Amino acid sequence: MTEDRARGCDHLAGCHSGAVPAHASATVGARFWLLIEHTGPWESHLPDCDLPEDVHALIGRATELGVRPQLIRRPGRRTATAIPRHVMVADTTARVPWAAEGRFEDVRDLDLGSLVRGVVPESCILVKEPVFLVCTHAKRNACCARLGLPLARVLGESQPGRVWETTHVGGDRYAANLVCLPHGLYYGSMSQAAAIAAANAYRRGEVVLDRFRGRAGIPEPSQAAEHFVRAHTGELSVGGVAVESTRSDGDVTEAIVRHGDVRFRVVVERTVFAPCGMACAETIMTYRRAALELLQCGTPALT
Structure with a gap:
């Protein structure tokens, strides 16, 4: 761990407290997911990791197809990576999101083409339970390890067999980060108690709005519009x-959002979040609600 990475964690402390809008x-860019079990070590970027040739080839193929590759490992004590190698895939924005898993002597046998067509690959079976990913990627950002490792251990005790440590998921400033698959729900700045609450809610088919970052694979303005409708209506069910x-039009997006049998017109604007005294070197962009109104039945969708 370098001094810069260690110092960066404290430097962004305000961002990890929940004070920054998440x-x-x-x-x-994370509609399709590829999770490859590998106990480590993990370098800062996947191409630099010491991995077998077939794993590097699969990661390269995934990148070409727009599939997000992740390395995963169980929380706690490290053991040797087993062969056949355990692999999971997920489609987060399918009509009914799904995850599947399989074991391969050579992971190049995994048909990623089926995944991007929305079909469960051969030699994989559907996963019936949720999959929880906690970013603990120390060589990408020190905060992810300092905050993520203890969270992964505690959450693993609460959700036995369903929790994995993982490599960079995006948004280091929001460490500790939690991703719930197969829907691709992102949470950030998570405490251990908040992570357990979010995981339990997901098992019930619900989200927790506090520190909810949004859903992977859809544009940020759409994530914002969904968030503001949830906040307005109190709707917590995942779908x-x-x-x-x-x-x-520039930084302004108008969206039509369905909630049950009604629809809302929501206008969101991309803006800078700059609280007094916040010590973050990076510019923090967020979205504000510019308008939200209930539409009459029969109002046409935007074109």
Whole structure:
């Protein structure tokens, strides 16, 4: 761990406390996921990791296809990576999101083409339980290890067999980061108690709005619009709101959001979050609600 990475964790301490708005910050380019079990060590970037040739080849193929590759390992004591190698895949924005897993002597046998077509690859079986990922990628950012490692251990005790440490998921400033698959729900700045509450809510088919970053694989303005409708209506079910259409002009986006049998017109604006006294070197962008109104039945969607 370098001095810069260690110092960076304290430097961004305000960002990890929940004081920075987290909504609409889930990773946009993460509709499809590839999780490869590898106990480590993990370098700062996956191509630099000491991995077998077949694993590097699969990661390269995933990147070409727009699939997000992640290394995963169980919280706690490290053991040797087993062969056949354990792999999971997920489609987070399918009509019914799903995750599946398989074991491969050579992971190049995994058909990623099926994944991007929304089909469970051969030699994989559907995973019936949620999958929880906690970023603990120390060589990417010190905060992810300092805050993520103890959270992963505690959450693993609460959700036995369902929790994995993982490499960079995006948004180091929000460490500790939690991702709930198969829906790709992102949470940030998580305490251990908040993580347990979010995991329990997800098992019930719900979200917790506090420190909810959004849903991976959809544009940030749409994440923001969904967030503001949830906050306005109190709707917490995972599928309870959905953006039907959007129209953007610069930093302003108008969205039509469905909530049950009604629809809302939501206008969100990208803006800078700059609280007095916050010591973050990076500019922090967020979204504010410019307008929210209930539409009459029969109002056409945006074109």
